[in-house]
Amino acid sequence: GAGVSQSPRYKVAKRGQDVALRCDPISGHVSLFWYQQALGQGPEFLTYFQNEAQLDKSGLPSDRFFAERPEGSVSTLKIQRTQQEDSAVYLCASGTSGGFTDTQYFGPGTRLTVL
């Protein structure tokens, strides 16, 4: 079946622009995670949904970052007034039953470059 997909795969933004990154999880998966992966680093947790409920957003670096999953399937990560330090690969993952002990299935990521 289809895996986790993310769009766009690449995004270039000028500093100060708003961007929206989309994640389509595996159909039926309850949990959805967003991570930020800077160059040469491991992924860093941003936020976690169980269905439409955002259960943990402690990893969001600032109030410029906002994530939603209104119908419990597709999720959007929005970054307002982008800064150069926001340049990274943004990874989305989904899981079957919820929680961090569950196996997470990752998408290919969106590479964001802020000029």
Place this chain on the structure above:
Amino acid sequence: AQSVTQLGSHVSVSEGALVLLRCNYSSSVPPYLFWYVQYPNQGLQLLLKYTSAATLVKGINGFEAEFKKSETSFHLTKPSAHMSDAAEYFCAVSDRMGGGNQFYFGTGTSLTVIP
């Protein structure tokens, strides 16, 4: 909070040689532990995970890892490296205490297999 350390950002082995990738975690309580692999331009894929059952965990593609509480380690091994094993490997830990819902990745180890 949990943390995970991967010793050696780059490891090179000859084809057919033993693969050993090191991972140490910091926690007073054994967490859940994971190894993920990332091939170029692909999403992370779960190799194996430890969830407090058997301390020797077998994963896909011939990899295995042993949880050693006394050493707070979860090193990844494979008896004989294949060219197709060349990739980035990430160790990760999930906090199961205090209601924490975060997932922590190490900085990754890039494995090169020499023909």
